[in-house]
Amino acid sequence: MxxxxxxxxxxxxxxxxxxxxxxxxxxxxxxxxxxxxxxxxxxxxxxxxxxxxxxxxxxxxxxxxxxxxxxxxxxxxxxxxxxxxERATAPRVGDDPELSAIFDAEVRGALAAVGERDRQILLLNAWEGLDGAELAGVLGISRSGADAALSRARKRLREAWTDRLHL
CATH class of the missing domain: 1.10.1740.10 (RNA polymerase sigma factor, region 2, helix turn helix motif)
Incomplete structure (x- = not known):
């Protein structure tokens, strides 16, 4: 129909x-x-x-x-x-600056150092542009819970980044 x-x-x-x-x-x-x-x-x-x-x-x-x-x-x-x-072996990435960021070794290393949930939250926020209510909707939690989870994930990423810089 x-x-x-x-x-x-x-x-x-x-x-x-x-x-x-x-x-x-x-x-x-x-x-x-x-x-x-x-x-x-x-x-x-x-x-x-x-x-x-x-x-x-x-x-x-x-x-x-x-x-x-x-x-x-x-x-x-x-x-x-x-x-x-690397970019040369992933032709669909092309010259898109947002997608190219995934190939930066330091960023990959810092992201690898945080937990899976933190990584998911960070990527939904940074790559998909979700914030607040949208992030809460995807995660199935309250808006304040999503804001707190994003804040904690950012803190852990900063710590991982700092640790990588001091290696």
């Missing part, structure tokens, strides 16, 4: 958020899988379109992306942060 309203909504979701999803996955999974993983999230959004909160589409997509990535990782071998390939 055709639903022009649902079709229009989904077209808008794809237009507004597909690039953000591809970038999300390109930062966390093998670059060659990013578009396929983003497509999986969008298929889920279409299938569950009645469950997607219209006022918080992007946080819902990021939450779903987190589950999609976890499933993908269970199926594949994880790549340690230290072994993320």
């Amino acid at each position: 055709d639903d022009p309203q649902a079709d229009a909504w989904f077209t808008d979701v794809v237009r507004e958020h597909s690039r953000a999803l591809v970038r999300y996955f390109a930062r966390r999974a093998p670059a060659q899988d990013a578009e396929d993983l983003a497509a999986d999230v969008l298929v889920t959004a279409w299938r569950r379109r009645d469950d997607v909160p219209r006022e918080a589409v992007l946080p819902w997509l990021y939450t779903t992306a987190g589950y999609t990535l976890a499933n993908h990782r269970r199926k594949h071998t994880d790549l340690p942060v230290e072994e993320v390939p």
Whole structure:
């Protein structure tokens, strides 16, 4: 059954958020899988379109992306942060300055030194631009809890960065 309203909504979701999803996955999974993983999230959004909160589409997509990535990782071998390939071997990264930052050895080292949850919070904030209510929505916690978690994660990253500088 055709639903022009649902079709229009989904077209808008794809237009507004597909690039953000591809970038999300390109930062966390093998670059060659990013578009396929983003497509999986969008298929889920279409299938569950009645469950997607219209006022918080992007946080819902990021939450779903987190589950999609976890499933993908269970199926594949994880790549340690230290072994993320250099730019020349990841052609989809191209000259995008935001994505290029992942290849900086010092940043990778500091990120590797913090826990997985802290890393997730930091990357959602820095790379995906989530803050406050959106971050809380993705993490499934209160706004004040998200603010506190981000503050703690930033503190731990600063400590890891300082420790790396003194090596």
